[in-house]
Amino acid sequence: MSSALVTVRRAPSILTFIIADMVIFGVFFGLFTAGRLQNPELFERSAAVLDPRLGLLNTVILVTSGWQVVLAVHAAGDADRRAVRRHLALAVLLGAGFAVTKLYEYHDKVSHGITMLSNDFFMFYFVLTSAHFLHYLVGMAVLVFLWARAGMEPVDGPLNGLIESGGLYWHMVDLLWIVLFPMLYLQR
């Protein structure tokens, strides 16, 4: 039986949580779009201040980290504890790069006097990216927890389901950013 199906049957609540979270972000996308319609020139001008290379870097970081999580899930199904820990550790290390980039980006904006109070676009930018960042922090904590547990108990026991659920959550963090990147950084 495929691992995702097992997870869904064993812990459907994680998918419920994930889709609900995604719907909330969907509402945010709608609010941003409405804001953009009210003042497209302001939004376009403000978006041009963002550095898309940082957005690009963060997308590649999350996607690569997500790939490692997929490999960890497959390793867990094979009861390969060392591979699970190796892939989870890589996922966390790569994921940490996202925080470095994001914090650098925030610092750069604030030190140039740009905050969420600067205008509507930057209000959305800071609120959306920090809401996403909170989800990212939760995801990172989950991955670290799973990495630690994999050192203490069998990875093909109850921990297997947790690794899959945690992985699904991390992929949600990834896919939300995949939408946020062009929406915030690349609309010309």
Place this chain on the structure above:
Amino acid sequence: MSRRSWAIGRATVAWAVLVLATSLTYWLAEGHAIAAPLATTAALLIAGVKVRIVLLEFMELRAAPLPWRVAFEIWVVASVLLILIGYGLSRH
């Protein structure tokens, strides 16, 4: 090839496609090879494709019960359409 090696290979191909697609959207939007509206539209559509790759290849959505798959697919279409329509309307 073992089942696991096959799964690893497939996930790795998906990752490579995601990185290429991400680079492509950046290049289209930041380069000046094509007009801005086309580049922005392409970037958003490609984002939708990327989300689906994460859903299907990373999250194994194909193996989930159909209602779940439908819900996630609807989310992708609705989100991309929402942003695209807003973008299109704001240019007139």
